[in-house]
Amino acid sequence: MFGQAPSAALLELLSDPVLTLRADLSTLRANPAARDWLGGDAIEGWRLLRQAAGSRLEIWLRDATRAIDAGRTPPLAPPLKLAGGQRATLHLLRDRPNWLLHARLSAADSDEPPLAEWLALSPQPAALADAGSGALLRRSGAFDVLCPGAPRHLNELPDLLQALLGWSQDTVLPALAAQRPQDPPLLTEAEFVDAQGRHRWLQARLRLWRQPGRTLLLALLEDHSVQHERDLAHQQLDALMDTAAVGLATFQPEAGWLKAHRKGSPFKAGAKQPAASLQGISRELVEPASLPEFERLQRALKKGDAVEVRYAVRHPELGRRWLLTRVAPGLLAGGRRSTSVVTLDVTAQAQAENALLLRAENERTVLDSVLVGIVTVGSDGIEWMNRSARRMFSCELDDVLGQPMGVLAPDDEGHVFHGEPGSEVFECRLRGRDGREFWVIGNAVQTPREDGGLRLTYALLDIDRRRQAEAQSRLAQASLARIIEGAPLAITLHEAQSLRIVKLNQAAAALAGRPEAALLGGTPAQLFGDELGTRVAADMREALASQAVVQREYAVTKGALSRVWDTRLLHLAGSDDTPELLLLVASDVTEQRAAEQARLQAAISQRELLVREVHHRIKNNLQGVAGLLQQIAQRRPEVAPVLKEAVGQVQAIAQVYGLQVGASGPLLLKRVFDAIVGSVQRTQGRVITTAAEGGALLDNWCLPEAEAIPIALSLNELLGNALRHSDGAQVRCQLICDPCGVTVEIVNPGRLPDGFLLQNVKSGVSGLGLVRALLPRRSAILSLEQQGSDVVCRLELIPPSVVHNPATKPSSG
Template identity: 80%
Template structure:
């Protein structure tokens, strides 16, 4: 049994002829297929068909109507043989107060697929509903999968009102009726587009885009909705954004080469070069042969050959950039095959200048270390598997020979023929003392040690450090002299210096400045702990810091307020452990060096406070002057408008904009940080009232939140200009009627509603307004995209403009403790 609703728009979609019959069984109207069957005048065609069929068709119609009204099955309809050889099978349905007659023509006639088949073929969710009652007439499986549980029946839900609120809003349905924007849609208007993020029954989020249209014919109105899942497009855009960020962060150039298409350029724009930045190498197209240094040309040619043949290769070469100078690039070529069988080559280019510079620095460091070792007084001899490899200047002078005289010979040529000699024994970490013989026959005693280190080739290298004892004695004498001089310097230094035993932290040595710090003689402080030096309370803190310095084996810096006869003094203290005589030993001593920085810190604090005060004064002065200058500019524009009436409207609008900016700078005089939204709101409303000579009724809701929401400095002027334009627009189009403005603050953000008498143009769309220098175009250009929402709606006889501001366009007042 055919069961489509009696809607002319829907019946026209059916490929079979369908007639709407009156109670007397005369034809009221027919769908497109019925008009093709019976002629343009379906009533006359139906009458002619009844006459041609004789009484058997009328008799069946009377019996079928009585049976259907009595809720009994209707008798089968007599087959009708048409003049063109076709056959028609009739079905009668009740659609009070009328009847629907469905004619199934013979199979010889080609038929259009029914609407249900088209909905089943649609990949995206699709819906057909009665726009008057909200009853769902048709939907496909993709739409049912959005919300219905698997156990729900095929007809659930039966009404749009049973859908989730978010899905209703996406379909343009609100409180049992279409949205005003959808209801005002005309036949020639484009489809209404809505977007929303919807979570299906599996918990997966989808960004859905809906195209909506109302189909009106006769007394029935149908809602047609086609939905598209935009999630893959959004994910693709996000992936592109993440890839671009990754490439920018890692300084990686990426290009793709296909033999049949050549280089595939990246979709993003390359950032301009700046001094000190890395070389942008998005593809090899920007690297010309004349940029490559001559020494790297063979490697660059190898790279070009690999690209032509599609071979995998990794090449490093140097280029000379006109702005950034000499840069090292590493290019990897990775051939592959795409899913369609096409060959493709990915080329990744890295700026490895830092790595090359580091390698060169290591070579220079090795040469520098050799130079340093060559200048020390200790004789150093390096011995490998094949004999002596290197000697520094001190060793060559010690043995009275040059390196080429002994290079490659065993170390024994420098020692007596004694099997027990240290040079013939296995090297160890212990210090040895032995007699050596120079190439000139001179014998001398040295003290030294030997260290074995592994080589890159798997062998072992032995390094001997030798010191002539006579030279050491002289050095020791010089060391003692230096220590005595250092002791005299420490004693006379203005710094408080103490030496503590690592385990007990008792004071072993101190100078006069340290005794003055404690206010006690030196004898009273020796063998005492830090509490004797700093007092009981502060001493415990100093002792804990000393333990930390010993545990970390690093310099620890602290500042201690030390009370004294002249008040509390601030001492900058540095604690450093002194390790034992051999590597790996635990620290034996702790050195403390302290200096009085009271005056220095006070001077630094005074300079800081003076700088802050000067900055705030300068900022206030700048804001004040900007405000005065802007007001002066506004005055000049007003004078020009008075002299030039033909441009007065344009200049009056510019004066309002300048006055709005001046109001913001005026509010910033004497203030720092974000501006209260309430103050900016009142200032702009007052400025517009003075400029227009009109009264604007204002109200504010939000309680304590009115003193919490603020505008950041960067957003204050754009939002102030936007409020100025919206208020001016309401006054211009308000037909002289009062204008109402309301400020609403809640936990989520701030909203401003402006209402004026008026009527929006038919088919008005805010999104179709282009950015400009005045009116709604300026507002759209100034407002931030992601954190501000502007809407215009017709509410009875008023036009209501609503501006919603959300973080970060608005921020909480730093002076309050309110938390959203």
């Protein structure tokens, strides 16, 4: 023990482990010996040591610190046994404010039994060998029985036994050589034939024990032959029980359940089950309806009685299952009582029985819902009647149950219900329980009963109601025929496939101008004529493919007389929605259409008259405005140039409206050109030389109403601009027409400014700015270029700025 607290340098020189602990006994420092003892991380090593030693070490540390601080002798530390049998004795010393913990290490106890004694006691084959040289150092007696001959080296053992011991080609197996101390033992297995020729399944547990300068191989062999035979027997039993879907268990009063059901048991599906077949079926799994049978089975098990019980369970994974359990008590050798319990899964059989009952119930339900009356008669009389039969005879089943069929028939000795019915269809008169008599058509079928007898099943159809329905149908058809015949409309019925006429009225015959007999079986061409018949047939096909009414108008010409028929086409579908007939209804609307056309023409004439009047008034007003502007220009010379330009623009617009007074629709481009040139000449007091090229094409191009005024204003501005910049010289204007469009070319003496570009001219209210603002961008092209001493302006117009004259045909050029 230390007398006084040594210095840190002295602690480093001590060969015993010494730890410097804080006040909370956690590691502050460790000398080299302590680090060798606890590992490189002494802090973690001390924590693991305290954790492994448990409460004994913690109690000692607490008591020792208290005793030392109180000046008393601390208690002795509990002995600590370390890995490898090494022991450690601890001492605690105060080094304020810290603690010093000194550990004295001692070698393992030498009073343990020698290895030879342990090997002699081992019932399993065991061996100890030198892993480097392969020499066998120790082996148990069971190992000598397994491999007689007292081998001294691993190489002397059979090859299979060498492999079991992890030895191959004078060295240990790589997997064994790579084994670490904390790894589990290496396991090897093989089937070995011993010296007596018996096949034994051996499993070896191998571990290397490494010592300084030497490595030992420890091997422990276990004989698993019995376990393999048992597992093989279990597999064979499992296969048998899986094939038969049987659960098997044996119960002995002294030992309880000896064997639980195997995996083939019908009520085991991977979940944890108790040890016994019936213990695996808890009361909660049994369906309520089967609880009495299940209780009877439990009582038989307690008493040891033989019993056979079938019950239903609701398994959480397999669903609803039916089980059949047989209990067979018996005696084993020695007089011990035993009970064998066999459980069969009879779900398939129970499901088949339930399906048969359900099928019979479904058949009764179906028969109860049909419109045909069905009566079942057995040897004791009427057994069952469906709903239609009860309604037919105005009674309930209890009213006629067990009575013969004759109770439903009149008192007639020859009635079919009073004798033996044949197999053919019969027709007879019956009487209901309310006294009503009616006629039915039916037949009787004999079917076997469960008891071997015969059962008669009658199927009866009330033909009174069918006759009433047929009479009503005939009445409706007759009414429809009268309506069709007397209707003022032309009505025809056509077959859906051939479109041939199957029925028509007098109005339809008048439409065709032929008698009805000649038109029956005819085609649409015979009804409307050859030229119109193809179109009518196509419209009929469209109506057959449509769910809506198809409306068309046809102009039918007979000689010099033409009539207009407003026609409706509708297909009439059958029971399966397939068109069977086509209905054609036509009305003569000739007078109605003529009146509508006359009203339309009158409205158009009135509109044109109003438009001409409006155009005439606009022209006069514009000319009046131009006159006023000219008077102002005379009185105000300072604004005369501006007003003169405005007068020209107003006159150009007035010329367009003047041309529209006597015409409708597009204006002839040649007339607009001449009017604008004349207006400019009058306004400017100058003469413009004009020319026109194109021949017949001059009358082919027109200006639409929407483009007439913008193009007229543009032409007025271009001509005025040419006159202003010609310095009194002659200005030429030429109109060129070709099949693609129109070109107006204006030539005047002058010169364009240097660097002049037309696209740089901004839009304005006069001159080129106004032209660029008015002309349509995509169908009008304006260009200005210098040719010698002349400036040439071209305005190219293409559709839709210009259009063809509706009164003439466009020329191909």
